[in-house]
Amino acid sequence: MNEQLQPLKKPTRTGKAGRSGTQDDIVYAHIFEAILEQRLAPGTKLSEEALGEIFGVSRTIIRRALSRLAHESVVLLRPNRGAVVASPTVEEARQVFFSRRMVERAITELAVEHATAEQLNELRQMVRDERDSFSRGDRGAGIRLSGEFHLKLAEAAGNAPLISFQRSLVSQTSLIIAQYESGNRSHCSYDEHMQLIDAIEARDAAQAVSLMMHHMDHIDSKLNLDEESASDDLHAVFSHLLQTKKRGSSVPAKG
Amino acid sequence: MNEQLQPLKKPTRTGKAGRSGTQDDIVYAHIFEAILEQRLAPGTKLSEEALGEIFGVSRTIIRRALSRLAHESVVLLRPNRGAVVASPTVEEARQVFFSRRMVERAITELAVEHATAEQLNELRQMVRDERDSFSRGDRGAGIRLSGEFHLKLAEAAGNAPLISFQRSLVSQTSLIIAQYESGNRSHCSYDEHMQLIDAIEARDAAQAVSLMMHHMDHIDSKLNLDEESASDDLHAVFSHLLQTKKRGSSVPAKG
DNA sequence: GATTATGCGTTTGTATACAAATAATGCAAA
DNA sequence: TTTGCATTATTTGTATACAAACGCATAATC
Structure with a gap:
C-alpha cells in the first residue's frame, strides 16, 4: 500500500520550482499516462494527499492537475468526495x-x-x-x-x-x-x-x-461497444460500484 | 477606486458555506456578467486580491473562477502576470x-x-x-x-x-x-x-x-469584423498592446 | 541625456493549517 | 443476525502565510 514512487524531479523545492506551471504539467501528464497504461483502472480513487506525496508537491498542484483532467472528462470530480478515474459508459x-x-x-x-x-x-x-x-x-x-x-x-x-x-x-x-x-x-x-x-x-x-x-x-x-463489454474480470465488471472504494472487500471471494 | 460592492452572500463564513461549489459559481457568474455588461472592458486586469475582497472570499475561490473563465477563453491567464479580460481579435x-x-x-x-x-x-x-x-x-x-x-x-x-x-x-x-x-x-x-x-x-x-x-x-x-472595429474608446483600441505591456511606450501620445 | 543597473513594492505561486463534510467503525437494540 | 445510530477517522474545501517573480522607480554610469 505504501510503496512510494520516486518523486520525479522534486528533491529541492526551491531549486527548480522557479519555472511556474511546469509542475502542473508533469503531474497531469503522469496521471494521464498512468490511466492510458491502465495502471490506474477506471473507478480508481485519486486521493489528493496520496498523489501529493507521490509527486512531492502539495495538494494545491494536484488539485490543479485533477481539475484539468476533470475538464477533459478523464477523471470525475465529485464534490466533497474526491476524484476518480472516469469509466465512460x-x-x-x-x-x-x-x-x-x-x-x-x-x-x-x-x-x-x-x-x-x-x-x-x-x-x-x-x-x-x-x-x-x-x-x-x-x-x-x-x-x-x-x-x-x-x-x-x-x-x-x-x-x-x-x-x-x-x-x-x-x-x-x-x-x-x-x-x-x-x-x-x-x-x-x-x-x-x-x-x-x-x-x-x-x-x-x-x-x-x-x-x-x-x-x-x-x-x-475495434471497440466492444455493442454490449456492456463482457469482461472476464470481476473487478472491471463492478468498477462502477467500486468507485466509492471499499478496502479489499471488492471481490466477495469469502463472504 | 476603492468603492466596494457588498459581498453577495458572504457575511457568516460558516453559516452558508456548507454548500460547496456554490461560491465558485457565484463569483464566476458575476465576473462573466460584468464582462458582458462591459463594466469590465477587454484588457482590464483582474487582480485576485481585489476580487477576493469584493466578493468576500479568499483568493482560492477567485482563482478557481478565473481558471474556469480562462478555459472558456473569456479571460486570459498569463503565468506570473495575472488575469485580464480577453479581447478577441x-x-x-x-x-x-x-x-x-x-x-x-x-x-x-x-x-x-x-x-x-x-x-x-x-x-x-x-x-x-x-x-x-x-x-x-x-x-x-x-x-x-x-x-x-x-x-x-x-x-x-x-x-x-x-x-x-x-x-x-x-x-x-x-x-x-x-x-x-x-x-x-x-x-x-x-x-x-x-x-x-x-x-x-x-x-x-x-x-x-x-x-x-x-x-x-x-x-x-451585425458585427464589425471587416475592419478592426473602430471603437471610440482608446482603452479598447489599444488593449491588445496593453496586454503584453510595454512600459508606457505603447501609446506615443506624448513622446 | 540616454541607457542600464539595482532596490522596492506589489502580485502571483505554492504550501500548509484549520474547518466542514463524508465515509468507516463499533455498539446497541430488535 | 441484522439494522439503525452514534462516534471516530479520513478526506476534501477554504483561508492564509510565506516565498518567488514581476513591474516600477530611482539612481548610477557611460
Whole structure:
C-alpha cells in the first residue's frame, strides 16, 4: 500500500520550482499516462494527499492537475468526495465518437487548406514514433501518440476552438480505447495515418476526408461497444460500484 | 477606486458555506456578467486580491473562477502576470464563428430528433425572458440569455461533449458580440429563436438547420469584423498592446 | 541625456493549517 | 443476525502565510 514512487524531479523545492506551471504539467501528464497504461483502472480513487506525496508537491498542484483532467472528462470530480478515474459508459463513448467524426471532418478539410510542409513533416515523424511504440509493445504510449497525431492535425487546421475541443475528445477517446478495445491485435492506425498525410499533402480534400471517416470507422469497429463489454474480470465488471472504494472487500471471494 | 460592492452572500463564513461549489459559481457568474455588461472592458486586469475582497472570499475561490473563465477563453491567464479580460481579435472571432456553425448544425439536427415537449417549453420561456430583457434595455442580460438559449438547445440535443464545447463557444460569442456589435439596434434574435423552436417542434430538420444557419449569418452580419472595429474608446483600441505591456511606450501620445 | 543597473513594492505561486463534510467503525437494540 | 445510530477517522474545501517573480522607480554610469 505504501510503496512510494520516486518523486520525479522534486528533491529541492526551491531549486527548480522557479519555472511556474511546469509542475502542473508533469503531474497531469503522469496521471494521464498512468490511466492510458491502465495502471490506474477506471473507478480508481485519486486521493489528493496520496498523489501529493507521490509527486512531492502539495495538494494545491494536484488539485490543479485533477481539475484539468476533470475538464477533459478523464477523471470525475465529485464534490466533497474526491476524484476518480472516469469509466465512460457505452453511451458516453458513442457521444464522443459522434463529436469526433464531426470535428475530424472539419479539421481534415481545414488541414488540406492550411497545413504547411513543416507541419506535414512533423506529422510523419509522429506516425513513425507511434509505429515504434507499438512495435516495442508499449501499448499505452502507442495509444497516446496516436491521439497526439490527431491533436497535431487539429493544430495544422489552425482553428483555436477546434484544437481545444479536439484535445478533450482525444483524451476521452484514449480512455475509451484503453477501456473497450477488444483483443490485443495491433492497432495499425499508423498506416492509415500515413495515407491521410499523403492525401493532405496532395491537397485532395475528398480523399482525405474519406480516409479520415474510414479511420474513424476502424477505430469504432475495434471497440466492444455493442454490449456492456463482457469482461472476464470481476473487478472491471463492478468498477462502477467500486468507485466509492471499499478496502479489499471488492471481490466477495469469502463472504 | 476603492468603492466596494457588498459581498453577495458572504457575511457568516460558516453559516452558508456548507454548500460547496456554490461560491465558485457565484463569483464566476458575476465576473462573466460584468464582462458582458462591459463594466469590465477587454484588457482590464483582474487582480485576485481585489476580487477576493469584493466578493468576500479568499483568493482560492477567485482563482478557481478565473481558471474556469480562462478555459472558456473569456479571460486570459498569463503565468506570473495575472488575469485580464480577453479581447478577441477579428481572426479569433472568425474562428469561433466557424466552429459555431459546425456545432449549431449538428445540435439542430440532434435536437430535431431528441427534443422533448418539456424542453421545447423551456426553450420558449427562455426566449420570452430574452425578449423582456432587451425591451427593458438590459443589453447585457439579453446577450447572456440569448447565449443560454443556444446552450439549452445543446442540452436538448443530448450529446455531452457538444454541450461542453457549446458552452465555451457561447461564452466567447457573447464576449465578441459585446465587443464588436455595431450600433445599438435591437438584437431581434428572439424572433429567430422562436421560429427555430417551431421548426424543431415540427421535426423539420431541413427547415430548422436552414433557420439556424441564417441566424448565424445574421449574428455575423451585425458585427464589425471587416475592419478592426473602430471603437471610440482608446482603452479598447489599444488593449491588445496593453496586454503584453510595454512600459508606457505603447501609446506615443506624448513622446 | 540616454541607457542600464539595482532596490522596492506589489502580485502571483505554492504550501500548509484549520474547518466542514463524508465515509468507516463499533455498539446497541430488535 | 441484522439494522439503525452514534462516534471516530479520513478526506476534501477554504483561508492564509510565506516565498518567488514581476513591474516600477530611482539612481548610477557611460
